[in-house]
Amino acid sequence: MNTQSVWRGTAPSPGFGMLNGDLGTEVLIIGGGITGLTLAMLLARQGRQVVLIEADEIGSGTTGHSTGNLYETLSGGLHTIRSGWGEQVVRQVVAERRAAIEFIEEQSRAATGVGFRRCPLVLYAMSPSQQGFVDGEIDTLLRAGAQQERRSSIDAPLPPAAGPVLVLPNQAQIQPQAYATHLARQAAAAGASLHEHTRALQIDARAKIVETATGAITAREIVMATHTPKGIRFVHAEMPVHREYAVALPFGAGMSDPGPGIFWALGDEGLSIRTYDADGQRFVICVGREHPPGAHNAKAALMAVEAAAARHFGAVQPAFRWSAQNYHGADGLPYIGRDSTGCFIATGFATDGLTWGTVAARLIAEELSGSSPAFASLCKPSRLSLIKGAKSILEEVAVTAKSLVKDYLTHRQEEKLSSLAPGDSAIIDSDGGSCAAWRSPQGELFAVSAVCTHMGCKVHWNSVETSWDCPCHGSRFRPDGTVIEGPALRPLAVRHPRSLKSG
Structure with a gap:
């Protein structure tokens, strides 16, 4: 199935070449998304x-x-920040995110295809059981001094509301792929050296050396703008992981x-x-609820x-059709700044990443310039609050432990390669242990180790x-094992077919 997003399908990548040879630099940024590009x-x-x-x-x-x-609010609710951190931090969150949106608006003025537009955010409950969330947001935003409106109902074709509707005016939307391309070109024009198709294969945080397939990069500072930091880090135990699925419907009669x-x-x-217009075609975009990766039926x-x-729309x-992954900070705030290895990281954005990514880039830029932004102290990766984040940390540790026990002490499938039909996948017994096998619709067999190279959990198939996908x-x-x-x-x-029990 083609899972290209509407953004990737209607805007080009800038087309930078891969790294060719060793380099030395002052700052190395790993990751070409909104955080890394803004920072560059x-x-x-x-x-x-x-x-x-x-x-x-x-x-x-x-x-x-x-x-x-x-948007200046949070998908997980500003009222959760208020209960865990207090009203002053709520005001800081709103101020930082509002400033980030204004920054994006400013950058977008000279951009092509970004389509920055101001619009309201409308939040409401479809069932009475969810109304408490909406009411909590109304009260929190009122206390924070944020502008808001209220409605008693919602118009079709949107799902009907079960109670009062919260409207936040003056939020915004962009074409994120077009914006990323614009940032990349602006960074290059300012002197940054950008390289696509250049994967970090090994990171020596102490020596500040990153190895790739086509060269090594030595830097004074390393920034992991990779959505979740690479390697084994404590923050991974604090961040529940989720995937959400989306569709874009062409607007018709x-x-x-x-x-x-x-x-x-x-x-x-x-x-x-939300809606989106591209090349004379209007799309209605619908995104569903979150699911834990590797532990749900993707189809x-x-x-x-x-x-x-x-x-709702016919x-x-x-x-x-596409999906995206997100990582939640244990206490509602992201992790931004230098971690225990000496590298800078930016993660835990939940589903609020475009705005948080911009906040993160601006904070890290200030820190690299010798400043100490007040908000950065709240987001430092070394923080650990067993009171604020205990529930999320324990839940994430439990997910990892459950996955390890379940997949190592039980057999999910016992298959023979001869019975693996085109399009099918399975965990196959082999002489060297279990492997993850998939046969393409054209009949080609792909067989790799079923053990995730991060921390040893067993992977699951995403059809x-x-x-x-690793559930941990x-x-x-x-299918060929590439990250x-x-x-x-x-x-x-990679596992070779001759080493497997093909029956």
Whole structure:
């Protein structure tokens, strides 16, 4: 199945070449999403020597698979920040995120295809059980002095509201892939050296050396703008991981237009809805609820989003289907700054990454310039609050332990290669241990180790995205074992068919 996002399908990547040979630089940024690109542009404009490497293409990670929504609130609720951190931190969060949106607006003025537009965010509950969340947000935003409006109902074709509706005016939307491309070109124009298709294979944080397949890079500072930091780090134990699925419906005759806005309908469907226009075609984009990676039925999750979109907007064949991964900070705030290895990281953005990524880049740029931003002290990766984040930390540790025990003490499948039909996948017994096998629709067999190279959990098959996903910390691999995303650095080891029990 083609899982290209509507953003990637309607805007190009900038087309930078891969690294060729060894380099030395002042700052090395790993990751070509909104965080890394914004930081590269800011540092290059300061006259700093900057190298950025991206494993795939600019914007091909979470940035190019996001919703394109920008807002000063949080998807997990500002009222959760208020209960854990207090009203003063709520005000700081709103101020930082509002400033980030204004920064994006300023950068977008000279950009092509970004389509920055101001619009309201509309939050409401589809069932009475979710109304408490909305009421909590209304009260928290009121105390924080944020501008807001309230409605008593919602217009079709949007799902109906079960209670009062919260409207936040003056939020925003962009085409995230086009914005990423613009940032990349601005960074390059300012003197940054950008390299696509250049994967970090080994990171020596002490020596500040990163190895790639085509050269080594030595730097004074390393910034991991990789959505979740590479390697084994304590923050991985603090961050629950989720995937969410999205569809883009081409707008046609008979469909009702929800109009401009970010619409969050809380309920079992958990829908986020917006519109987007590209080359004369209008799309309605629907995003469903979150699922733990490697521990859900990807096809069923995608079908649920398609069914919900059909109920509200008609049985229209989606033009694009895709998904994205997110990592939640244990106490509601992201992790931004220098970690215990001496590298800078930026992670734990939940589903609020475009705005948090911009906040992170601006904070790290200030820290690299010798400043100590007040908000950075709240987000430092070394923080640990057993009171604020205990529940999330324990839940994530439990997920890892459960996955390890379940997959090592039980057999999920026992298959023979001879019975593996085209398009099928299975965990196969082999002489060297279990392996993850998939036969392509054309009949080609791919067999790799079933053990994630990050921390040893067993991978699970994702039939929608044709990938092996780890349920512990979200590492994902292609059928040939290549790393797609997540903290894993090394690919899954290839297993040769002659070593398997083919029966």
